[in-house]
Amino acid sequence: MxxxxxxxxxxxxxxxxxxxxxxxxxxxxxxxxxxxxxxxxxxxxxxxxxxxxxxxxxxxxxxxxxxxxxxxxxxxxxxxxxxxxxxxxxxxxxxxxxxxxxxxxxxxxxxxxxxxxxxxxxxxxxxxxxxxxxxxxxxxxxxxxxxxxxxxxxxxxxxxxxxxxxxxxxxxCISYSGRCVLSNYMSLRDANRGGCSQSCRWKYDLYDLPYGSERHSITGEIPEAFSMSxxxxxxxxxxxxxxxxxxxxxxxxxxxxxxxxxxxxxxxxxxxxxxxxxxxxxxxxxxxxxxxxxxxxxxxxxxxxxxxxxxxxxxQLFGARRKIPEYKFVGEVVDFDAATMVATIRQRNVIMEGDTIEFYGPGFRHVDTVIHNLRLAQTDERIDRAKNPMELLHIDVPFAVSVGDMIRKSGAGLINLYDQKTGETKTVRARA
The missing domain is CATH 3.20.20.70 (Aldolase class I)
Structure with missing residues (x-):
């Protein structure tokens, strides 16, 4: 059964x-x-x-x-x-x-x-x-x-x-749940009463401290500063x-x-x-x-x-990252006119005419397109670049979208691929 x-x-x-x-x-x-x-x-x-x-x-x-x-x-x-x-x-x-x-x-x-x-x-x-x-x-x-x-x-x-x-x-958390007091010591902020300063995420220097001598930072002699992240x-x-x-x-x-x-x-x-x-x-x-x-x-x-x-x-986060995100969040749909196929979007990050973007929505819906006919919603003036967060914009879309759909911009950076077996890191550009 x-x-x-x-x-x-x-x-x-x-x-x-x-x-x-x-x-x-x-x-x-x-x-x-x-x-x-x-x-x-x-x-x-x-x-x-x-x-x-x-x-x-x-x-x-x-x-x-x-x-x-x-x-x-x-x-x-x-x-x-x-x-x-x-x-x-x-x-x-x-x-x-x-x-x-x-x-x-x-x-x-x-x-x-x-x-x-x-x-x-x-x-x-x-x-x-x-x-x-x-x-x-x-x-x-x-x-x-x-x-x-x-x-x-x-x-x-x-x-x-x-x-x-x-x-x-x-x-x-690098510590056992509910048992950390690192923040209390490092910043006088009580982690267990809502004040955690995430001291474990900080970067720490490493020192050589020979007895009776001045301390000597060995930064540069190790790949990066130490953290407990x-x-x-x-x-x-x-x-x-x-x-x-x-x-x-x-x-x-x-x-x-x-x-x-x-x-x-x-x-x-x-x-x-x-x-x-x-x-x-x-x-x-x-x-x-x-x-x-x-x-x-x-x-x-x-x-x-x-x-x-x-x-x-x-x-732990130490050494080269094995992978980073390829996408940046740039806006959400606040209106869609099915008669003209124009989406009104509220911008969250810089977008430009010709950018490749992805719309996604509830139910795991995804569809890609290219920004075409980017313009200000208030005046319908054509622009090549929108840089002001929370600004309302119009774009033409070749498919129906829904209010509440989110928009990502692809091809936003580099990816570090780390091979655990060889210890080598290869940097490649994210796909456009």
Missing amino acids: QKKLTRPEVLAPAGTLEKLKVAIQYGADAVYIGGQAYGLRSRAGNFSFEEMAEGVAFANAHHAKIYVAANMVTHEGNENGAGAWFRKLRDIGISAVIVSDPALIAIAASEAPGLAIHLSTQASATNFETLEFWRRLGLERVVLAREVSMEELSEIRKHTAVEIEAFVHGAM AVDMSMIDHIPDLIENGVNSLKIEGRMKSIHYVSTVAMTYKKAVDAYLESKETFEAIKPALVDELWKVAQRELDTGFYYGIPDEHK
């Missing part, structure tokens, strides 16, 4: 109301956001209660859910007012809060009954006994620590019925493993990233889930296109984190 597979939700990040709506339009089943208290992204576009209410209304209209991250570690006094804050989230219609601190969990459970609680990855849950502990306390979902392997995930799933949420894409995670190739092992939610990192990133990654993982649940053959046929799509928005190199073994030196 064939095993019945559960469809996992695609859970996307949203740092602003615009990103929330884009994520849902591009396939996210749920979105997680930050409020103006108790979160870990003090520099993200955290939501006011009014913005949350608008986001919930939009999500409800599209059969999606909104979760709020409240995963800071509280010090004395930080918990003041939390009960009223959680009740407000519940009354707005937030589907769940994502919490790590036991004090905040207790407050949410006792003072905002009916509001679902998910355990944050900051709590570093790595075994089924831990998941069962939190289930017995009333939590309905646990976000696994990023350090859990696929083998461990499989074992966890066999021994607990609590919902499992697992990271599938985005930035990786991990490559990003991408599990797009391994969606079958995650679905077969009963993961309930596929979590994408990146509340501070752009609508280009949010739309692309949400759309791609949604397509991957749909393809695999249709058939293994369908997934294998589309997998190369899914991988290529994610490279269009990659900010760092991509790998699988801890899922298939302990990361080695090739999973």
Whole structure:
């Protein structure tokens, strides 16, 4: 008898109301956001209660859910007012809060009954006994620590019925989830109370310190400055493993990233889930296109984190990059006149007459064309180059496009291809 597979939700990040709506339009089943208290992204576009209410209304209209991250570690006094804050989230219609601190969990459970609680990855849950502990306390979902392997995930799933949420894409912390204090020491910003300065991403000099002598920098004697920066995670190739092992939610990192990133990654993982649940053959046929799509928005190199073994030196950002994106986000469609085949676009980056561009939209739609008859929307004046962000432009298109479609410019740079076996790096120009 064939095993019945559960469809996992695609859970996307949203740092602003615009990103929330884009994520849902591009396939996210749920979105997680930050409020103006108790979160870990003090520099993200955290939501006011009014913005949350608008986001919930939009999500409800599209059969999606909104979760709020409240995963800071509280010090004395930080918990003041939390009960009223959680009740407000519940009354707005937030589907769940994502919490790590036991004090905040207790407050949410006792003072905002009916509001679902998910355990944050900051709590570093790595075994089924831990998941069962939190289930017995009333939590309905646990976000696994990023350090859990696929083998461990499989074992966890066999021994607990609590919902499992697992990271599938985005930035990786070089430290264990919720255990880093590097930022506290380097910049006096508390990583576990929303102030992480990402000290691990900095470049560090290396010194020779002979006893009794002045220190001597050896910069130039090594290929580059030292960092502790991990490559990003991408599990797009391994969606079958995650679905077969009963993961309930596929979590994408990146509340501070752009609508280009949010739309692309949400759309791609949604397509991957749909393809695999249709058939293994369908997934294998589309997998190369899914991988290529994610490279269009990659900010760092991509790998699988801890899922298939302990990361080695090739999973750190050191030395020449093996690959960089070939595309730049340049705009989105805000109107389309089917009678004249003219698209009105809101520009995000420089574009020029004759540029090769790609339109993409929900459902994994893609089509290429060349910018023709570029002009200002307000005056219809012809121009050769548009350089002012957020300006409205007109272009002629040979096919129908939809409001909300995004536009990329191809051929935007060089690619460094690194051969791990030989250690050689070859630089080639991206395709035009």
